[in-house]
Amino acid sequence: MLLEDYLKKIFDFELLKNPKAYFSRLISFPLVKTPLLWIFIISIISTFLTIFYIDLGFFPNFDDTSEYFLFLILGVLIEGVAFPILKITLLTSFHYLYVKIMRTTASYTSLFSMNTQIYLLLTFGYLLNSLASILLGYKVSPFNLNFIIQADGAPAILFNSIDLFSFLVIFLTIIGLQIVGRFSKVTSWTLAISLYILKISSLFLMYKLGIL
Numbered sequence: 309m310l311l312e313d314y315l316k317k318i319f320d321f322e323l324l325k326n327p328k329a330y331f332s333r334l335i336s337f338p339l340v341k342t343p344l345l346w347i348f349i350i351s352i353i354s355t356f357l358t359i360f361y362i363d364l365g366f367f368p369n370f371d372d373t374s375e376y377f378l379f380l381i382l383g384v385l386i387e388g389v390a391f392p393i394l395k396i397t398l399l400t401s402f403h404y405l406y407v408k409i410m411r412t413t414a415s416y417t418s419l420f421s422m423n424t425q426i427y428l429l430l431t432f433g434y435l436l437n438s439l440a441s442i443l444l445g446y447k448v449s450p451f452n453l454n455f456i457i458q459a460d461g462a463p464a465i466l467f468n469s470i471d472l473f474s475f476l477v478i479f480l481t482i483i484g485l486q487i488v489g490r491f492s493k494v495t496s497w498t499l500a501i502s503l504y505i506l507k508i509s510s511l512f513l514m515y516k517l518g519i520l
Contacts, residue, residue, distance in 0.1 A: 323425055327480055331422060331487040335414075338421035343428045344393070350431045352388030357438040359383065392431070396423050399503070403489055406499065412490040422484040426477055433473030465511045469504075478504055 322330045359380070400420040407414045437449040448455045452471030454464050478500050485496035 323429065323480065324476075327483045328487060330425075331484045334421050334425070335418050335488055338415075338417045340417070340421050340424055343424045344396075347392050347424070347428050347431050348389050350428075350435050351392050352384055354431070354434045354438045355384050355387040357435075357442060392427060396420065396427050399423050402503075403485065403499070406491070406495070407489060410491060410495065414489045418488050422488045423481075426480050426484065429480070430473055430477055433471075462512065462515060465515055466508060469508045469511065474504070 397420075400416065400423050403419050403423070404414075404416045407419070433451065437451065440450050441447065444450070448458065449468070449471060451473060452468050454467035454470075457463075457467050459467050481500045481503075482493075482496045485491045485499060486493060489496070491499070
């Protein structure tokens with residue numbers, strides 16, 4: 309019970325149990341500060357674990373220890389703080405643009421709150437992936453398709469993108485856009501799936517450019 313009560317303070321599981329009711333409440337009572345803070349904390353922990361236990365080759369060789377430490381702190385803060393807030397802001401701005409196009413009554417704050425709650429779930433996924441890699445020795449996340457198929461190269465990008473948490477995010481986004489954004493089912497599905505395809509396409513482009 310103590311663990312369950314503690315987890316409820318971090319993540320409201322009603323988002324998974326009854327997303328329609330949860331998103332309906334966000335319209336009148338948007339939550340941003342607390343979930344955003346937990347996103348930063350969990351993202352920083354996940355990034356720290358990934359750097360030290362999984363991808364030690366991430367850093368170049370430094371002669372000066374202080375330079376290495378500074379580079380480490382900067383990398384963790386960018387990945388754990390800057391990237392989440394940037395992703396949530398851009399995603400919310402994209403959704404709000406459609407609010408203006410569709411002329412619905414959704415507010416930017418409620419949409420930002422919705423995307424923050426959903427991103428918090430995704431952040432838990434990142435942490436679980438890091439812990440699974442460390443504790444179980446998996447090089448590939450046990451929550452995605454590539455864990456079963458074990459492909460390399462370009463196919464691995466696609467299979468790594470097909471995972472449990474991505475599907476949960478798409479599912480919750482579709483429901484959230486209908487309730488918070490006041491979009492139709494067709495519009496909600498189109499926006500959610502289009503952004504998912506765009507994400508995979510950008511990963512393929514990065515792979516072709518040698519970034520991944």
